[in-house]
Amino acid sequence: MFTLQSVELRYGGTVALDGLDLDIKSGEQVCLIGPSGAGKSSLLGLLNGRTAATSGHVSVEGTDLAKLSGKELQKLRSRIAWVPQDLGLVSSLRVHQNVACGRVAEKGFWGLLRSLLGMRASEKAVIHELLKRVGIEEKIFQRADHLSGGQQQRVAIARALYQQPSAILADEPVSAVDPERARDLVALLSTLAKEEGVTLVMSLHDLTLARQFFDRVIGLRDGRVVFDGRADDAGVRDLYRLGGEAMPDPSVVS
Secondary structure: OEEEEEEEEEEOOEEEEEEEEEEEOOOOEEEEEOOOOOOHHHHHHHHOOOOOOOEEEEEEOOEEHHHOOHHHHHHHHOOEEEEOOOOOOOOOOEHHHHHHHHHHHHHHHHHHHHHHHOOOHHHHHHHHHHHHHHOOHHHOOOEHHHOOHHHHHHHHHHHHHHOOOOEEEEEOOOOOOOHHHHHHHHHHHHHHHHHHOOEEEEEEOOHHHHHHHOOEEEEEEOOEEEEEEOOOHHHHHHHHHHOOOOOOOHHHHO
16 A cells, blocks of 8 residues: 655755655554654655655555656545544534545545535435444534534544545544543544555554554654554553653553
């Protein structure tokens, strides 16, 4: 699904990613872990073509992103759903309209605008079903800014699924909710990705969630991969050292 070969990413004189070699297979579920500034968001930006590598090669489904035209890149990005840390919802729009925004890369601005102004009954039915799957179907006509933080995150998940993607990239999607809701949302996103057969790459700060829901964890520090594998006990200890944190009680992470 995603392949990085000797990838470097610089912002001016700052090295965000340094010599990355990664291969993420189709259908795989991967968690990115590391302290702030480790390069997690930069890596996700490369995977969906939002950011171009300074050097090296980034390939998606066997296609080198650097060789794509603007239109070709837009078409490819329409198959990669993006859930940003701030969720990217339009606060003044209704829930069903925010979900419909998942296909902006496919429809273009004017096509999306026509859909928002005169949404067909068939589109509303699909969106209602997605909202039912994430547990907030009764909120379909609510404004986004009238929802709780957890409900807004479920709208963002439904929007990602409405895109009918081959992959979902989620950048710290549960950073704004309490631990219990965070666990429920990570579980929901993981389950839905498995049901749809799509690749899931998610960045998290919570190592307990990473260990509980992901078979593969990639630890980043200073733009480099320092751990890549199962989050077993030794791996979890290594990952905690990335952020200078103490190892939690084993009963919590078991």
